[in-house]
Amino acid sequence: MPRIATLTMNPTIDVSYDIDRMQHTHKMRTRNEQYAPGGGGINVARVFQRLGGEALNFYLSGGATGPTLDGLLADHDLGCCRIPIAGDTRIASAVHELGTGKEYRFTPSGPIVAEAEWQACLDAISEALPLDALVLSGSLPQGVPVDFYAQVAAIARQRHTRVVIDTSGEPLQAALAAGGIFLAKPSQGELAALVGRPLETIDDIGCEALAIVRAGKAQFMAVTLGHLGAVLAQESGVTFLPAPKIEAKSAVGAGDSFVAAMIFALTTGQSVHEAFCLAMAAGSAAVLSPGTGLAHLEDIARLQAQICGGESAETTVIG
Template sequence: MKTIATLTMNPAIDVAYEADRVFHTHKIRARQERYVPGGGGINVSRVIARLGGCARAHYMAGGATGETFDRLLDIHQMVRSRIPIAGNTRISTAVFERESGKEYRFVPTGPSVSQPEWEACLAHLAEIECDILVASGSLPPGVPDDFYSRVRRLVAPRGTGFVLDSSGAALRCAAADGGILLLKPSLGELQHLVGEPLEALDDIAAAASHIVRRGQATYVAVTMGHQGALLAQASGYLHLPAVPVTAMSTVGAGDSFLAAMTFALACERDPVDAFRYGMAAGAAAVLSPGTDLCRLEDVERMFQLVPQGEQCPCPPSVGIPHVDVVGDGS
């Protein structure tokens, strides 16, 4: 099995509660209180461990909440490497309202990171050894938009495959730079990347395939919520419908998908099979309310429900006039 590491630039202590009803002004009595270490790459490492693998988590953390974050990682017995910063690690909150079945999420921007701190992170990453590096999550304030591009260029000479799940300017810069092994945008993130609504499946497939065709990513896996997911690669694209489950929470579904697909690729499984395994993990993650992630027994059960599907030829990039905003891959 190939070795995996993860990078989380903006981790969070994820707090989850349940309440009968959420309303303003009055004190709301909550229960089922949970605290877990979170953030894109952290979640990916946690899921890979649940699936039977190991992914060392590299992350930036600081302040009093950073110390608490470290202790939470140790409780989960995670293999970790911390890059210290001065600012306090953020705390994200999810409240599940039992009366309506709705979930309310409060996500801070995160601490500001200085130039010496993010440069220290690059220096740290220059020393790591792994076959696959998964960078997942937002960049905190102060970190340049092209940071993930810098990370990919840093590890590429060692033959490390770079996997990315991010959004906004960080995603745009990394996609423009190219050379990504697996790019996992949500449908909304892909729409923002290409500057088009992408309402038809053919348009989604064309946009994802265009990124592959230009050498910007070997695989593009687009998660589409209740519409399922789409995988584009050089040999064609595959769209599969969502596994029919009752969603209790969407927290961690994308991270679970990415972790399972990356884990399967690291185990040398076929890309389509790895994609289906990712879909199974994403479906398994929504079975529980709050901040919990997928569990192995649920993933294996969901995997039996993911259809095989049939790959289609990559469509031409017609009807996507602004897809070139992702750059030329040079």
């Protein structure tokens, strides 16, 4: 059984509701209220364990809302290492408008984290490694330095643990600049912001991703393109995998599900292409239903068969 750790520096209590129609200034009655532990690394761990792996969650939790997050994690039987903080854990909301099928998402910036608190996180991770992989996912809260993920990655490499990163902006730039990342997973927009220019074609995206790989910054770079699919760059070249045609009802956790499946496949000895197909299936499965349920195994299996068996399952973009 593969064993990984995930790090969620800015976790959320994810709340989802159904509503007939959004109306400004009116009191709107909701239905189907659901609560789940959220944030990049936590979402990755939830899906990773569904696939059959074992994940240890490092996360920050505090304030009046922290105990709620702690309880939700306990309900999901996730192995956890809680780093206490003074600030309140944030609450993120997703509202599904039944009349239109649209989803509205509200995400606060989160607490301010003191230096002693994020340093305690570094110390805890250092003691837990080595593992098969360490996934660094999600935004950094206020007060945490932009090179924090780069610092964590350096510790992981010293302890022979592969590093997966899924973030954006300066934290992503700093982590890649330090080099040695096993897998990076930006979205198309995040990669465009990283390289400082619009990326409007598959070729553009593939060229930039491949340049990052061949510069030694990451062994693999998977760039997710929403309903279009994803691009995967490795030393030998770039492949594009189209997404299956499905009706998307939510965007919550699609990228996290993609990461969980990809790293699960790679840590269980599957080929890179098999891992890419499984990741695409998991990312697609996550959007099939509204709310915070993430990818479910039956949907992943069905979509994986569809993706891997398709005629256009693998298209080389750049050699």
